[in-house]
Amino acid sequence: MASSSSSARVNNKAALASASAAAAVASASSSSTVPAPVPIPASATAPTATLGELIGQQLQQLNPDELIYKDELQLLLLLTPVQRQKLSRELEDGDIGASTSSAPLSRPENPEEDDDLIGAVGGLSLASPTTTTAATTATTKEPLLDFRTHVLKWFQHLRHQTGHFKSEEESRRLREAGNDSYRKEKHPLKASDLFTEAIFLAPARNTLAAALAHANRSLVLYDCGLYAESYDDCLCALDLGYPEEYLPLIKLRQAACALKLRNFALCEEHLHELLHVELNQVFETRTHELWHQCEVLKVERFEMAVQTGDDLDTNDSKAFEIAWLDNSSSLHTTRAVAKNALIFESEAVAMVPSGNCRVCDNCGITQFIPFPCIYCSNRLVVYCSRQCRFKHAPIHAVECFGHQIELFESFGEVFGMPRLLQLALRMLITGLPEMLAHCRKKPTLSKLWSAINGGLVERQDIAYSAVLRLERLREEHASETVIALALASHVLAIYLSKCTTFFEQLEKSLPSASRMSSAEWELLCAALLMRHIGQLRHRSLTLCRSFVMPADPHVFSPLNEFQLWASPMRLQEGHLHLLAGEVAVVSYAVYPDTLSLCRHSCSSTICSKQSGRKMTALALLDLPAGSGIYNCFASGNYQQLRREERTRQLKDRGIRCHCNACQLSHADDQFHKFHRYRCDNPKCMEVFTPDALPHAPNLRWWLSEDYTQPECNGAELIVCPRCGEAQKLEWFWSFHTSLIDCELIEERCKLYAAIERAEGHLMDLHECKVALARLLVEQCLMVHREGATVLDDWEFNKLGSIMRAVLPGVMAQYGGQSIEYVKYFAYFWDVMALSNYKCNDRELMQMLNALEFIADEFKDIFINYYEDYIAPKFAEESYGSVVDTQV
Incomplete structure (x- = not known):
């Protein structure tokens, strides 16, 4: 489960180097020391180094005090495996393009190690080099660690060790159990869950199992009244190779779904297809019945009266504007806004699920019939419909191979918030191709980077420009955290280069006469990824919270979930608390034009509602025209967290709070009113607020096992400051x-x-x-x-x-x-x-x-x-x- 804190979590099996790298990432200060990591095995035949070991060894060979840089590109250049003295002289000359061409981001020692990195859907089939030129053979090994070579070996290792839980036999067993549940138990909701599990377990190498599970689930969903989902299941079954002898059955169900959805043209299309197929008497009778029903409904169809916008009392004037001061932004109201009135609403430019529950990877909703990507080994990528899967295809085409080798999960062994890295990747792959389309002249790396930091950022007609304008966390020195994140950006850039066709897409976005080397694209993408990570570590990361089922987040369709429902979207009596009793972060999102531009205040003036990718901000109080729009970027406001805890969280995000709630001499009084006790000493009976408790953040001792275990019974948890007696x-x-x-x-x-x-x-x-x-x-x-x-x-x-x-x-x-x-x-x-x-x-x-x-x-x-x-x-x-x- 992804953590919302900045602390790292490390795989227990990782060696000391993994632990040191994790500590570097988790640390918010640049003064922390890193133990000497375990060296990476030199053998090319057994590349078993983990990501933590790779990063740990790089940190061991780097001195943060020597890394003086002005932006992300220079930092990435300083981390390249070339002589630093030569690189420093080139940086002083300002010829970034020249330094990059003479010293690529990283140069593989053994080019043949690039082989066998193949992405089934989003990846790129890479052929082995057939010949090795003399120049390549004579290439001198870099004086520093060949980081890129070891990263490629690590990719291969991931591909070979990735555990596949899919099983054709298990999928068949669940499909048969679903059939029994539907036919014998007459329980369609349970059958739907079983068929969904069968889809998740169906192997990609033999798609027939998935096709049969989709077809069976389509029948159940049709009976439940979920006609759109049933139709999508029929299409999935056909795409995955549903047997031709059963084709009339699927086409008949498609026609019935289209009729229920009042799509008469689509219904007639499928009926025409059936009329050109040899049918038995039952299917032929059913086809004519559907045709007759379609004609009757077409005759009875009438246009409903729809209220137009002119009939509504609306106010389309924009309720906010962006004000810039000292290169920082803030939002202000343009008119008086009443309490609970809408201030702004927007859709996320990028969003990733948190891993806490099942979330549609495109639209972000949590309650739906899942349609997984059949190629992803871990089935973490699911969609609520084929339409969402189609819309998300350009992004998933880049990420699919990463999910096949469980790349993003591997980051979780080192980084406390691995999804932050994936979100930064999505910000890049959705925005950079659009921006490059506006580059009309032949760019070099240095000119392109200057444009990204200059004129292109100010463009209002480019959506990616709004992302680049976002403020980012700025640290005075290159801390170990920053270096570790820069190396992770380097790893993702290598992934884009060797495992996807993303760089080919970028080349198509440029004029035909423009070409940049793969090393230059790696350097540019790594620098932009580093920038986006800095933005997400500041104010741009939005934690989208919603209700989650108290179940293993890796089990997408728990087999007992059906017991909650009386019918779709209708719960059994007395089961509402099981659905809504737990609240957690379900996704991470970025709103560059709205929420990310708000100023911080521990007494927020807005309430943000998250519904999938859409975010709506409503006023918590009456706001006069020209007043600032403030949002609380800590995990709780002045009534939910103590000032000390809020300050710590905000410091980690580079935010200094000067709001009224923090300036009061008794800043925690509003928090303390929810933590007042009456002393149980009969001779005292005074009302008091306890001091800080060492194992109970924010005085919530009843949530800490250090205080609630049986052996703690009678321990001196809370002491009355008036009489000094421990509360019984x-x-x-x-x-x-x-x-x-x-x-x-x-x-x-x-x-x-x-x-x-x-x-x-x-x-x-x-x-x-x-x-x-x-x-x-x-x-x-x-x-x-x-x-x-x-x-x-x-x-x-x-x-x-x-x-x-x-x-x-x-x-x-x-x-x-x-x-x-x-x-x-x-x-x-x-x-x-x-x-x-x-x-x-x-x-x-x-x-x-x-x-x-x-x-x-x-x-x-x-x-x-x-x-x-x-x-x-x-x-x-x-x-x-x-x-x-x-x-």
């Missing part, structure tokens, strides 16, 4: 002891009593109240759901009262427009759905309004859940028309 916390230990056996009514009564006792010690809006309420409701709903015991009305009323009491605290800390508020009231909705417990009009309206701030696919699921289970219970009161109620 008997209510907490009693709660956790009874939670283990909560299927017993006696233990549940102890839980309710512990919650009541905690009320006397956790003051006002304490965060721990919310955590305990959630644990209690979650465990009790699990007991009720699994049938171990059935909760009665008294217990549901108890649970409803407990959960309802903590929701104002969640709203106060996170806001009524936050995904956290929706996360917690999902538990409350399940209690209401399973019982007769009710809330008032105002509370329910607040919950429904909060749904406007979550992803659209989850909003639809919540609305369906409300209509299915909650609104009918209030039909006799005013709740049936609560959507029209004004608060």
Whole structure:
């Protein structure tokens, strides 16, 4: 699972060099020392060096103090395997192009090592050199490490060691299980999950298994009413070699799907195809039935009245503008903006999934029927439709071979955020070809780099220019972190050169008379990748958060997921908290014209809603014209994190905060109001806020195993500063002891009593109240759901009262427009759905309004859940028309 922090994580199997490289990447300071790495084996027959060892050895041979540079291109030049003294003289002369031509980015010692790097879809088939010229044979070995040679060996090693979990036999077994589930159990949702797993496990070398799984799933999806997905499955089956003897079956299903989608021309096209094929009596009868239905629907078709834009009360004037000061940007409002009003919305220019859940690689949604790339070995790349797969094809053509050898996963052994490198790669491959199309003169590397830093950046008609204008993290010295990232950029540039046709695409973007060597393209792309990484380490990286299923992120279609659903987009009663109970970062994105240009403030003035690639920013308060638009770039605002933690996170991103919330003498007062205790010493009983706890960031000790393990019972967790007494916390230990056996009514009564006792010690809006309420409701709903015991009305009323009491605290800390508020009231909705417990009009309206701030696919699921289970219970009161109620 990708981490959102800047700390590195290292493969336990890596040697000391891997650990040293990881430490260099994780370190935010340039003063950290790196242990001597393990040397790379010199044998060319067994290239077993890891990426960490490659980077570690390069760091060992480099002195950061000697690397003086003004931009990314000069840094990459300094890292090339040439004599540094000669390179320094060339840099002083300013002839970058000459230095590059005489000293390429890296020169392979053994050209034959480039062989066997073949990408099935996005890659380039590389033939071995048939001859070796005398000049090549006589090439002198570079005085420094042949980094490029070892990188190519590493690529080959990855290709040979990449584990393939795909199995034709396992795919067949799951397909048969899906058939049994559909025909015998009459459970189409379970069958759909089984067929999806069969598609994931089907090998690329024999696509028949995948074709059969797609065809079987298309039938199930048709019965579930997912006609567009069913039609796409039919197309996938045909593309992958579905047997010709069953062709009428697929064509008939395509015609039926097209008819359901009211695409009459497409339906008639497939029916015409069937009429030219020899059909048995059943298929011929069904074909004529569909033809008749199509003709009837065409006659009955009528144009619906559509409200035009002239009928709507809209304000199309732009609500913000970009202001530039001292080479930095900020957003300001151009007119007065009311609270909850739209300020801006935009789509990400680049986006990558985080790895925490299944995400469409193109549009970024999380709830969909997956269509994987059959060539990717790990099936990490999935799409919600063939249309998204087609739109994403230019990007995936470059990345596919990287997924086949699990290149991006290998970066995770060294770097804390490997997806940041992949996002930088996508920024490059989507923008650079467009920019090169505007280069009319014959460019050299130096002229092209000057243009990228000069006139091309100011162009408003080039989308990539907005990306290049983004501010980036600037460090005074070449720290080990910077050098490690530069070497990683070098690795990606070598990948683009040797494993893809990307450089050929770049050549086509230039005038026909213009040609640059592969080494020059490597150098240019590595420098641009380094720039994008610096931008992402500053303000440009947006963490897109949404609900995730609590499942292994590498299992895309858990076989028990079907138990949640009553039908597509409609959950079983009491299962909403299982879908919405966990919130995590699902993708990383870049918004160069909007969110990345906002100034930082720990008291943000906007609330950003993420729905796939689309981001919508709404005002958190009334903003007068000309006021700044501020966003919080820390993981929490002044009510959710202490100033010390916010400052640390912002420092890592090169941001210094001078907002009002940080300038107050008691800057943590707003945070402390969610962490106040009443001393349990009968002689004191004073209200206090504890000091910092060593193993509990931001005072959330109940989340730390260092404090909640049984052996910690009675430990001096919290000490009252007034009387000096350690808090006994008997209510907490009693709660956790009874939670283990909560299927017993006696233990549940102890839980309710512990919650009541905690009320006397956790003051006002304490965060721990919310955590305990959630644990209690979650465990009790699990007991009720699994049938171990059935909760009665008294217990549901108890649970409803407990959960309802903590929701104002969640709203106060996170806001009524936050995904956290929706996360917690999902538990409350399940209690209401399973019982007769009710809330008032105002509370329910607040919950429904909060749904406007979550992803659209989850909003639809919540609305369906409300209509299915909650609104009918209030039909006799005013709740049936609560959507029209004004608060």
